[in-house]
Amino acid sequence: MQSSAPKLSLAKQKTEEFNRIQKLVYKHTAIVIADDKQDFVRARISKRMRTLNIQTLGEYCDRVESGRESLTQFTNQVTTNHTHFFRENHHFDTLVKHLAEIGPENRTIWSSACSSGEEPYSIAISLAEYFEDIFSSDIRIIASDIDQTIIDKAAQAIYSEDKIESLDRTRKKFAFVKGKGELAGKVRVKKPLRDLIEYKRLNLVEPFDFNSRIDIIFCRNVVIYFDKSTKIDLFNRFSELQEPGDLLFVGHSESLNELCDSYTCLGGTTYQRK
Numbered sequence: 001m002q003s004s005a006p007k008l009s010l011a012k013q014k015t016e017e018f019n020r021i022q023k024l025v026y027k028h029t030a031i032v033i034a035d036d037k038q039d040f041v042r043a044r045i046s047k048r049m050r051t052l053n054i055q056t057l058g059e060y061c062d063r064v065e066s067g068r069e070s071l072t073q074f075t076n077q078v079t080t081n082h083t084h085f086f087r088e089n090h091h092f093d094t095l096v097k098h099l100a101e102i103g104p105e106n107r108t109i110w111s112s113a114c115s116s117g118e119e120p121y122s123i124a125i126s127l128a129e130y131f132e133d134i135f136s137s138d139i140r141i142i143a144s145d146i147d148q149t150i151i152d153k154a155a156q157a158i159y160s161e162d163k164i165e166s167l168d169r170t171r172k173k174f175a176f177v178k179g180k181g182e183l184a185g186k187v188r189v190k191k192p193l194r195d196l197i198e199y200k201r202l203n204l205v206e207p208f209d210f211n212s213r214i215d216i217i218f219c220r221n222v223v224i225y226f227d228k229s230t231k232i233d234l235f236n237r238f239s240e241l242q243e244p245g246d247l248l249f250v251g252h253s254e255s256l257n258e259l260c261d262s263y264t265c266l267g268g269t270t271y272q273r274k
């Protein structure tokens with residue numbers, strides 16, 4: 001009996017610390033961390049805590065709240081960056097078909113949660129394969145994410161060979177160079193394709209600073225982490241950036257249903273601005 005009391009209070013303390021992390025993450029990223037993700041979150045943050053020589057999650061929260069831990073560092077610990085090239089491939093086919101119809105000139109495409117770059121490079125590759133003069137065109141591909149570390153990785157455009165294993169040979173040859181020496185076993189996206197992309201850090205829950213229309217938005221596999229009110233706000237702000245006919249792609253398990261009626265669903269998680 002005696003030994004169970006301290007254990008209980010330790011458990012309570014851990015839950016309280018976790019609740020603080022949940023609130024901080026929500027405040028800064030709008031990501032909702034489920035109650036059963038405590039171990040996952042602790043594992044993610046523990047490396048950073050070791051670097052800072054911090055023992056408890058509570059101390060880590062203190063650092064974040066007092067501004068001694070940069071918000072970039074903090075959000076980098078808790079975001080999930082899983083992605084791959086040509087994920088939900090049909091979106092890239094629809095993208096090319098749509099641009100072929102309306103013309104690629106003076107268009108802006110935004111990969112709004114770009115992670116390590118596979119999504120914006122899939123966009124660039126799809127366009128370059130179809131539109132021969134894309135490199136001299138004025139098309140803009142903007143790629144952004146909340147996580148600066150992952151954006152830096154995206155801009156490097158260096159991937160292990162297995163990341164492109166599933167692509168066909170022609171596409172591999174078209175878009176990637178094989179690494180040598182230090183980069184053996186790796187591939188890099190070719191420079192003209194890299195140069196098509198403008199990277200920036202952007203938090204989707206903060207006001208946008210675009211001063212022109214965004215013809216096509218990719219917002220895939222990120223709103224699953226947001227609550228309903230954040231999704232409603234985000235999709236409505238997207239609709240203000242777009243004009244009738246423009247496209248919005250969301251992730252395979254995401255939907256605008258009951259969230260925003262400014263778009264028509266075209267099927268396949270593709271939406272068109274009304």
Ligand SMILES: C[S@@+](CC[C@H](N)C(=O)[O-])C[C@H]1O[C@@H](n2cnc3c(N)ncnc32)[C@H](O)[C@@H]1O
Binds near residue numbers: 087113147203219
């Ligand atoms: C699972 S990845 C999705 C990558 C890519 N869009 C795809 O579908 O493969 C989710 C990305 O969303 C980013 N993210 C999370 N919260 C964000 C926010 N509030 N603003 C911008 N990006 C955010 C994460 O850093 C992460 O890179």
